[in-house]
Amino acid sequence: MGSGLMAEFKLTRAAPLGGYHEEIGTTSLREIDAARAETLCIPLSEDVATCAAARDLFGGPLPAVGTATLSAGTGAHILRLGADRLMILHLPDRSTRPDMAHALGAQEVTRVDQTDYWALLDLAGPRAIMALERSCRLDLHAEVFAPGHLARTPIDGVSTLLVRLEIDRFLLMAPRSYVQSLTHSLLTSLRYVSG
Template sequence: MAELTAQSPMDGMLPTRIGGVALRAADLGTLTLVMPYRGADDALSGALEAAHGLRWPEAGQMTGTTERGVMWFGRAQALLIGVEPVEGLAVHAALVDQSDAWAAVEIEGDRAAEALARLTPVDLRPGVFGVGHTARTEVAHMAVSLTRTGEATYLLMVFRSFVRTLVHELGAALEGVAVRAMR
């Protein structure tokens, strides 16, 4: 019988550095989509805080960190990151394991926002899209979750099957920004 070995969808592509900007794979651990049942928002928020010490996020926000947090993931949806949900949460919400569905790439550096601006319609200026802000949007015509995790750091999540295209597009944008900076 064949021996199967788990592989990252980014094997051989990351990490890399282009024009002073780092691209690296982000291991977010367990990812659970949490969708509150009708009328259970407050109860879910309380249960989430009691069980994991994490608050339910406002729209377009993230609470906690990418190692252990809750990311807004669309209307009446959030992604629990880095922790296994306790069984009690299932009383208040539908829980769906998404750990193998998504690939996460972190981009960090002074020109990261400049490169991303070539690929997404999101206004990335710090006063508009600050640390902890998140959006479901597009990057180079791919559906993504885009989160600002630091002053010059962003987390991009795409379906696993799109990660090679994402890394390619980010690399091309970074090369363009690097060339322009040399002028």
């Protein structure tokens, strides 16, 4: 019931690209909506105890720095951004979402919810690498950037976190305010290499 003095409204979350999905030939570019992203900062002094707790929570060891893995324990993607930094991606309908900092048992773990910062894109198909090679500076050969590897890289000027999920499938994470630019760039490249 309103007070009559203030307008009543409700904020609802909207996907940055409105659930975008496009297929060009056998390669697709789609927005991953409703994913939850959180960063955990773990003091290096607690690394041994935290890693033991992480094995229990995630169903295996933490990935090496610069790599990502799918958690058998929670179904979340675990991205190891640095020695003391993890990003946990909870994709819709694929993972449970425990309180990570509490579950890891480390007193000094800092958790930052970054869900509203990132926009996620899935680029998959036989022309995905060719589309990325037009504007990405990384060496994307499978021997160098194998499935499970991740890196920060500019793609047409947009700072992007790139994760190789499979040989021809990539997860791209960009700030929400830049994801339209990134999508336009990828779509232009994809049309060019498919034409």
